[in-house]
Amino acid sequence: MDHTTNTLPTSSLPTNTLPSLILVPGHWLGAWAWDGVASELRARGHAVTAVTLPGLDPDDPDRATRTLDDQAEALRQAVAAASADGSAVVLVAHSGAGVPVSLLLDQDPTAVSRVVYVDSGPSGDGSVFDADFPAEQADSELPPFDQLQASPDGVSEQDLRVFRERAVPQPGPVMRQVVHLTNDARRDVPSTIIACSFPSEVLMQMARAGNEMMAEVASLRDLELVDLPTGHWPMWSRPVELAATISTAAER
Incomplete structure (x- = not known):
């Protein structure tokens, strides 16, 4: 079911909450x-920071050498900045940002109050x-769209033209780096998965069957599951509904 129709208005809540x-x-x-x-x-009252991960800045001369560790450190710094005033912080990760x-x-499971995965999910040790x-x-x-395993x-x-024009190649180290995770407490972090490309029921079937990605x-x-039926890039196909779903999840 598409839960976004039940989004609660944020106007009745104090902004600082x-x-x-x-x-x-x-x-x-x-x-x-x-x-x-x-x-x-x-517009819903959230303080919002959108980040460009290391390796995805076209003006970075060392772009192609950036690693997943560099990206995790950039996120740590972003969280620290966002929480400096005492605010709770929710990370919203689209697709490969889940890594x-x-x-x-894994490094600090108390860093954020919730993670919202947008057509994404957590990585496992050794992935x-x-x-x-x-x-x-x-x-x-970025390969031709008809060669991508994403809808x-x-x-x-x-929007597809803009994507093609502005796409920055993924750094090689990010593509081939093996993920090492040891802290079981990472699995206790409240999480929401917004399922877009396929229903959450199918996602959980894949997860229980041991699918490599899920x-x-x-x-x-x-874990909370929310369905928002669309393709893999809901920030362009359903931006208003995605924002409402993220806001509702963040207020849990």
Whole structure:
């Protein structure tokens, strides 16, 4: 069921009770990808920070050498800045951003009050995005959309063009780095998964069956599932509904 129709209005809540939100884009994307969602969330009273992960800044001369550890450290700094005034912080991770978020939670499971995974999920120990990614290849460019294992349903041709024009290649180290996780307390962090590409029921079936990308979901001990049917980039296909869903989840 699409839960966004039951979104509670935030106008009745004091602004200072709302958690700060850190929006983390997935592969090939920078903070710009969240523009529409960020403006909706600010209108709802949230303090919002959209980040560009290390390796995804086209002006960084060392972009292609950035690692998942660099990305997790950038998130740690973003959380520290957002919580400096005592605010609770909710991390919102789209797609591949679930990997550095998992590293951060392994290092400090108390860093945030909740994680919202947007068509994404946590990583498991020993996982790697592409174990066969060539050691000599510097980075990974955005492939043709028909070769991606991700649905562009609902995204306009104009938004797809902007995506193609602004996409930044994924750093090679991020593609081939093996994830090492040791802190079981990361599984206690309250989590919401916004299922877009396929229903949450199917997602959980995959998780329980040990699917390589979804298996860690089954280990989460405080999990909320919300369906928002669309393609893999709901920040463009359903930005208003996505913002409402994120806001509701953040206020749990």
